[in-house]
Amino acid sequence: MQRPDAGTRISHGARIRLSAASPATGFRGRIAGLAGVVALAALAVLTTVVPGPGQPSAQAADLGPAAELKLGYFANLTHAPALIATSQDLLADQLEADGTSLETQLFNAGPAAIEALNSGAIDAAYLGPSPALNSYLASGGTSLKIVAGVSSGGASLVVSPDISDPGELAGTELATPQFGGTQDVALRHYLAEHGLDQQATVTPSSNATLTQLFGRGAIDGAWVPEPYASLLVENYGGHRLVDESSLWENGKFPTTVLVVSQDYLTEHPRTVEELVAANSEAIGWLNAADQQHKAAAVQEALAAANGSSFDETVIAAALEEVSFDEDPLADTYQTLIDHAAQVGIGQTGSVDGLVDTRFLATQEH
Template sequence: MTAPSRATRTTRLGDFAGMMLAGAIVLSAALTGCSAQTAAGAGTQPEAPAAEATGTPATELRLGYFANVTHAPALVGLEEGLLQDALGDTKLSTQVFNAGPAAIEALSAGAIDATYIGPNPAINTYVKSAGASARIVAGAASGGAALVVQPSIDDPSDLAGTTLATPQLGNTQDVALRTWLADEGYETDTTGGGDVAIAPTENAQTLTLFQSGEVDGAWLPEPWVSRLVVDAGAKVLVDEADLWEDGAFPTTVLLVRADFLAEHPETVRALIAGHVASVDWIAANPDEAATVINARLDADTGKPLSDAVIERALEHVDFTVDPHAETFEQLLDDGVAAGTSKPGDIDGLFDLSALNAVLEDEGEEPVSAAGLGTE
């Protein structure tokens, strides 16, 4: 497939204007905060709610997640019943999202109590609420994100004048793309201008636009990287793992609304126990994992992944309860430089006390909050 000309790409930017405006509105909501917790917490830095504090079990826990391979602990936990088993009498209800900023809107509005999510939206809600909105209580996945491009693009220097997609303005892959482009000497902005146009686009639509040549590439999480490679002939220009020390960086974490954590610490600990069981199940059942993950994806999206896609995707993701807290200061700096985050203090973002209690019970090593919260 031949890459479109610069003139064609420039004309095409108008087609994305509405999409980018919608993304900008979502980003504005994420940056300004839209919950009662945000207003109440303005100007203060409350201590993280202690997971061992007294409280009552919740009658229901509303959980968000994405239909992505990078959210496999949620997919496996739901498909195998591990999350509900751990929650006991607490009813588990779920909602599927496309990207982090939309999940944060739901969390801030009180529509969900916890969500699997990328790190940058978690950082944004914490900063804008002055620490009142939510806590990261565990990691879920590392790796599994990349920039894939049309076959005619061989080098970063070929990207001038192109249009690249991300899942949503201000989400983790969006920030990663903007940061990498800046390092390569390109200017971008949050309205689609600059040397390279960035078009926040729903993942399934990105695949269609890539196949028709309407976008030249995309920075995506799995399984969408593999979908574009296997189903659309894309090639990987940048594997994000190559940009981090030892290839370790957080793709997905488990975030809980701070009020819910304070009111129902026993329920949160049960959720974490189910989450740990899901991550352990994936590690212990490598031959079955693809089938179970695919079954949940089929239930959520109406279509399973091909064997080639899911096998490739799983090769590029590590599932871990470690949120890699040591990377979050850099992630915040990257978001600020990209124009999708506001500067702020993320001390207290993590409450890993319940996670480490569960790990201790299983005889496993504790996980570090890197000085950014309780352990």
């Protein structure tokens, strides 16, 4: 595998030895020696690679396989490749040959995962694209890279039966998994597009909490990922007022992407390659398995991850709403950035350099 090129440079640790000026050379010798130092310093500047936006420091280097990979993901069906890769040891087996251990951590939504990634608490994460885009732009293109796609589709605005038209959302209480998350941005933008952003209340809550709130009528609806959208429909009498796929060209929009800290990617590209390979293997299994085996495996993985399980009808319905694919759908990112900026979340900017597909190119599709 080709390693990232850190560029040609003169080591900052190199020492330049100068002979002391002798009586014979005197002042002129010292001037000549000083000129030599200046020339060498200029050469160092000219031969040092200055990184552009989103590129790692020239001092960064490939340190080989990491001792540990700390991975974050959610107990959502849109994160099924992560669930399968971890529960069936696909990722652990990939890492084992290099002596890399795996540590996983569950999150409820993207902003919390991004905070952990930026602090170094985790090295990589499965999360929605909006928090990833916001982090990249806020850091000036230095925080993370998207190294693979994971899933598309599988997000809906589910509302109570008495709401049948977007105009009826005025005066309602709605929820999303977390402020600034992908579903949160989607709902706020949808309301703004329909002139309802000042007429409906949006309260971020965890998926488990908003499910309970909807069940007892404390909220009128929620924009949520699968399997929670199907749970609200199948078990709590809700209906899909908006299937987000209907808002996108060809019905394709990214729900989950795989991101890696740029520092970790630069220092341990081999480990990232193994992570992408396990993601690919899990996606391949999900797309090849029959519905019954797929539902059973996802159900078991969800239960193992957070101790909760869903009815078979819920899982079956949810799987019909989600597509699994390594394509990161990068052509949608500018639209997502614009949507977030329009509702006052995040900032505008270029996403050039955000996606790193070098490991996808090594996989067989």
